[in-house]
């Protein structure tokens with residue numbers, strides 16, 4: 133394994149183990165996790181593989197096969213760039229009172245670039261999973277996910293919810309994860325598209341609008357302010373949407389409209405899956421996209437064109453997935469329509485002079501685990 137060879141080369145020893153954690157795609161339930169709502173992601177077949185060993189001197193040495201030279205971090209607060217996602221997990225474990233000293237780590241990732249499929253959550257969760265085992269901490273998968281989220285929130289400074297880390301830690305092959313982000317109760321929902329002659333295509337726009345980096349935090353603030361104004365703990369608790377909307381104006385009103393209806397869309401989609409009606413979920417995907425575009429305002433031209441052209445090309449439904457402002461869209465497509473969808477999206481991009489997006493099917497893969 134590449135990561136083992138690199139570990140030997142960098143640190144002059146055999147690693148005691150190799151772990152893997154996947155990225156995720158979200159079927160539905162977008163920007164609901166930090167509103168205590170519902171999400172339905174699944175782990176994808178791409179992620180981060182890590183060879184890891186303990187160190188007893190408090191030092192963290194880390195090398196990424198996708199970056200340059202190994203980084204040595206003596207003082208956790210001095211970590212920079214991508215290494216913060218790794219070091220942040222060591223920090224979060226220590227902050228929670230776990231006796232984690234140092235580590236030597238080599239990571240190798242294959243999450244497609246710019247896809248918005250949570251390579252950062254995969255990186256955090258693989259490190260958490262490896263250290264949990266190497267230090268015998270006995271943490272449950274959800275506890276690892278929560279520590280990974282804490283690393284991202286409080287060490288990296290990105291105020292994400294729990295969806296990505298939970299999907300990476302708890303994913304199961306062939307299943308999506310229906311997660312209640314308040315109680316953290318999760319249920320594995322069989323999601324077998326092949327049996328129905330369907331595919332879930334990922335359309336990777338390859339763009340990331342940097343200017344939008346502060347927008348995630350702004351959306352979260354809008355939601356929290358709206359919840360306060362409505363006198364509820366979180367937007368999850370809004371039961372009378374019309375009444376709530378009557379009390380709000382401007383952006384807050386739009387955000388509430390999205391979050392409340394999106395939670396219902398997740399439940400409706402689960403209902404269809406339970407009824408064996410996976411072919412019928414397309415309309416919910418489309419509605420989710422329109423709501424994210426018009427009410428939550430986190431889409432962008434590349435995502436809208438991907439979604440619209442996929443549907444025009446014969447997809448049963450499509451939507452942006454993840455945080456937005458770039459990354460990927462997903463499209464639910466019957467096997468015999470895959471080619472026409474591919475063509476419709478590719479020519480819509482070509483007409484605008486945009487680089488062709490990568491388009492590939494995704495199936496639910498297993499969550500974080502030890503490989504060797």
Ligand code: GAF
Pocket residue numbers: 161162163164165166292293294295296454455456
């Ligand atoms: C990003 C965040 F990291 C998630 O927690 C979630 O909020 C998502 O955006 C939007 O649904 O991936």
